Amino acid sequence: MLDREQVLKVAHLARLELTPAEEAQFTTQLGDILEYFEQLSQLDTSEVQPTARAIDVSNVTRPDQWEAYRDRDLIVQSAPAPETTLQGDFFKVPKIIGGED
Amino acid sequence: MTAATPAKATKTEYEAIIGLETHCQLSTETKIFSNSSTQFGSDPNTHIDPVCMGLPGTLPVLNEKVLEYAVKAGLALNCRIAPYSKFDRKQYFYPDLPKNYQISQYDLPIAEQGWLEIELTDDKGKPLLDESGKARTKTIGITRLHMEEDAGKLVHAGSDRLAGSTYSLVDYNRAGVPLVEIVSEPDLRSGQEAAEYAQELRRIMRYLGVSDGNMQEGSLRCDVNISVRPVGSNKFGTKVEIKNMNSFSAIQKAIDYEITRQIAAIESGERIIQETRLWDESSQRTFTMRVKEGSSDYRYFPEPDLGPIEVSSDQLTTWKSELPELPAAKRHRYETELGLSAYDARVLTDDRTMAEYFEAVIAAGGSAKPAANWIMGDISAYLNNEKQSIADIPLKPDSLAELIKLIEANTISNKIAKDVLPELLSQGGSAKALIEKRGLLQISDPKVIEAAIDQVIAANPSELEKYRGGKKNLLGFFVGQVMKATGGKADPKLTNQLLQKKLEG
Numbered sequence: 001m002l003d004r005e006q007v008l009k010v011a012h013l014a015r016l017e018l019t020p021a022e023e024a025q026f027t028t029q030l031g032d033i034l035e036y037f038e039q040l041s042q043l044d045t046s047e048v049q050p051t052a053r054a055i056d057v058s059n060v061t062r063p064d065q066w067e068a069y070r071d072r073d074l075i076v077q078s079a080p081a082p083e084t085t086l087q088g089d090f091f092k093v094p095k096i097i098g099g100e101d
Numbered sequence: 102m103t104a105a106t107p108a109k110a111t112k113t114e115y116e117a118i119i120g121l122e123t124h125c126q127l128s129t130e131t132k133i134f135s136n137s138s139t140q141f142g143s144d145p146n147t148h149i150d151p152v153c154m155g156l157p158g159t160l161p162v163l164n165e166k167v168l169e170y171a172v173k174a175g176l177a178l179n180c181r182i183a184p185y186s187k188f189d190r191k192q193y194f195y196p197d198l199p200k201n202y203q204i205s206q207y208d209l210p211i212a213e214q215g216w217l218e219i220e221l222t223d224d225k226g227k228p229l230l231d232e233s234g235k236a237r238t239k240t241i242g243i244t245r246l247h248m249e250e251d252a253g254k255l256v257h258a259g260s261d262r263l264a265g266s267t268y269s270l271v272d273y274n275r276a277g278v279p280l281v282e283i284v285s286e287p288d289l290r291s292g293q294e295a296a297e298y299a300q301e302l303r304r305i306m307r308y309l310g311v312s313d314g315n316m317q318e319g320s321l322r323c324d325v326n327i328s329v330r331p332v333g334s335n336k337f338g339t340k341v342e343i344k345n346m347n348s349f350s351a352i353q354k355a356i357d358y359e360i361t362r363q364i365a366a367i368e369s370g371e372r373i374i375q376e377t378r379l380w381d382e383s384s385q386r387t388f389t390m391r392v393k394e395g396s397s398d399y400r401y402f403p404e405p406d407l408g409p410i411e412v413s414s415d416q417l418t419t420w421k422s423e424l425p426e427l428p429a430a431k432r433h434r435y436e437t438e439l440g441l442s443a444y445d446a447r448v449l450t451d452d453r454t455m456a457e458y459f460e461a462v463i464a465a466g467g468s469a470k471p472a473a474n475w476i477m478g479d480i481s482a483y484l485n486n487e488k489q490s491i492a493d494i495p496l497k498p499d500s501l502a503e504l505i506k507l508i509e510a511n512t513i514s515n516k517i518a519k520d521v522l523p524e525l526l527s528q529g530g531s532a533k534a535l536i537e538k539r540g541l542l543q544i545s546d547p548k549v550i551e552a553a554i555d556q557v558i559a560a561n562p563s564e565l566e567k568y569r570g571g572k573k574n575l576l577g578f579f580v581g582q583v584m585k586a587t588g589g590k591a592d593p594k595l596t597n598q599l600l601q602k603k604l605e606g
Binding site: 013014015052053055057058059060061062063064065066067068069072075076081083085087088089090091092093094095 | 129130131136137138144145146147149150151154156162163164165166167168187192193194196255256257267268269270271272273398400403404405407408409410411
C-alpha cells in the first residue's frame with residue numbers, strides 16, 4: 001500500500017509542493033490506482049515473457065536527413081515566458097540554484 | 102602512483118580507484134529522434150521542433166545513423182553488441198530538459214563488456230617502455246555504451262552571477278542531440294591514466310568518424326568517479342563524482358587534486374561524503390556542487406514511444422567490415438612491422454589522416470623511419486604554422502616518397518632535401534622534377550669534387566699549413582668551403598674522404 005512518505009518523495013522528485021489536503025488526497029487516489037493495477041498480479045504470468053509494449057515491432061528508424069521545422073516561431077510563442085534578447089529567442093525559466101546535470 | 106604522500110607520518114599507502122563516464126556527441130546531421138539540425142553555435146532555439154521540445158502528440162523516431170555510429174563505437178571498444186536493446190525514460194526535473202525526462206538506455210544498453218588499451222606514459226606524455234623496448238600498455242574495461250539524447254543549455258540571464266538575477270534563459274538547440282555515454286570499469290589508478298583513457302577514446306571516435314571529440318564545444322565530456330583506499334584493502338572507499346573538466350589536462354589535474362584531498366581527509370579522520378564536485382580551472386581545485394541522490398530516484402521505465410532494437414548478425418557483419426584499422430592496432434603494427442619507436446608510432450597514429458599519409462608514403466616506396474622523421478619534423482612544423490591538415494597540403498605522399506628515395510640513392514643530400522621541401526609543401530609536384538629543374542642533383546663524381554677541392558686548397562694555403570701542422574679540426578672548414586664552391590651539392594661523405602686524402606698530401 002502507498003503511504004504518505006512515498007507520495008512526499010515522489011512530489012519532491014517532481015518538484016511539486018503539496019498542501020496537507022493534497023497529500024491526503026493524492027495518497028488515496030494514487031493508492032487506488034496502484035490497487036487497481038494490483039489485480040493483474042492475480043494472473044499467472046510465469047510462462048509469459050516480459051515486454052514493454054503490446055505491438056511487436058522493432059528497428060523503426062528514419063534517415064539522417066535535415067528538415068527545418070516550419071512553425072518554429074509558434075513553439076517559442078507558445079511558451080509561458082518567451083524572451084527575446086540581442087542573442088535571439090529564449091525560454092525564460094525561474095532562476096536555477098546549483099549546477100546543471 | 103601519483104597519490105600524494107599522506108600528511109601524517111603514518112605508513113599507510115593509498116591507491117585511487119577511478120572510473121570515467123564519457124559523453125560523446127555523435128556527428129550526425131540531425132537529432133537523435135527528430136529532423137532538426139545538430140549544428141553547434143547557431144542562434145538560440147533555431148534548431149527546435151515538436152519532438153525534441155516534447156510537445157504533446159509527437160512521436161520520436163530513431164535516427165538510423167545514431168544506431169550505426171553507436172554500434173560501430175561499441176565494436177571498436179570490443180564490446181558485445183546487444184541482440185536486443187531498448188530505450189528508457191530517465192526522469193528528472195530540470196529546465197534544460199523540455200520533457201522532464203531524458204530518453205536514454207537503462208538495463209539493455211546497445212553495447213556492453215568491452216575494453217580498450219591505453220599506453221602508459223611519463224609526465225611529459227612519452228610512452229613508458231617495457232624490457233623489449235615496446236610501449237607499456239594497460240587494458241581498461243568498458244562496462245557499457247548506450248545511446249541517449251542531450252539536454253538543452255541554460256544561459257544565466259544578464260547580470261549572471263549576481264544575486265539580482267531572478268530567472269534563467271534556456272536554449273534548446275542541444276536538446277535531442279545524439280550522444281553515446283561510455284562507462285569505464287574502475288580500472289584507472291591515476292590522473293594520467295584517466296587522461297590517457299579519455300584521449301584514446303577520442304582517437305577511436307575520430308578514427309571511426311562518429312564524433313569530432315571537440316571538448317571546447319562539449320562534444321566530449323568526461324565525468325570522473327573516484328575513491329581512495331589503503332593499498333591492499335579490497336573494500337572501496339566512498340565515491341565522489343567530479344564534473345566540469347574541459348581538457349585532458351584538467352581531467353588529470355582534477356583527479357590528482359581529488360586524490361590528495363581525499364587522502365588528507367581520511368588521514369585527519371574526516372568522513373568522505375558521496376557528492377558531486379566541480380573542477381574549477383581558475384583556482385585549480387574541486388568544490389562541492391551537490392550531495393548525490395540515489396540513482397533509483399530517476400525512476401527509469403521503458404520508453405513506450407520507441408520500439409526495441411534488434412541488430413541482425415548480417416548488419417553487424419557489414420558494420421564490422423566498415424571499421425578502419427584503429428589507433429592501438431596501428432601503434433602495434435608500426436612498432437613491430439615497421440620498426441618505429443613507441444614514441445614515433447604514438448605521434449603518427451594520433452590523427453588518422455596523418456597515419457594514412459604516412460602509410461601512403463610507405464606504399465609509394467619511402468622507408469618508414471625517414472618518412473616518420475619528415476612527417477613528424479619539418480612537415481608537422483609547416484602544418485602547425487599554416488594551420489593546415491596533412492590531407493590538404495600540395496605535397497602528396499608519392500612526392501615525399503620520391504624525395505626519401507633520392508636521399509637514399511645519394512642523388513641528393515639531406516640538406517638539399519630540406520632546402521626544396523618548402524617549395525614542395527606549398528606548390529606540390531614531383532620532388533625529382535624540382536631538383537632537376539633547380540640543378541640540385543648531388544655531385545658524386547669524384548673528379549668534379551676533386552677539382553673543387555683543389556681550388557679550395559689552392560685558395561687557402563695558410564689553413565692548409567696549419568692543418569698539416571696538426572690542427573686537424575680545420576677539416577670542417579675545408580668541407581664548408583667545398584660545399585660553398587659546389588652550391589651544397591657535393592656528396593658530403595665522398596667530399597670528406599677525398600678532402601682528407603688531399604689534405605694529408
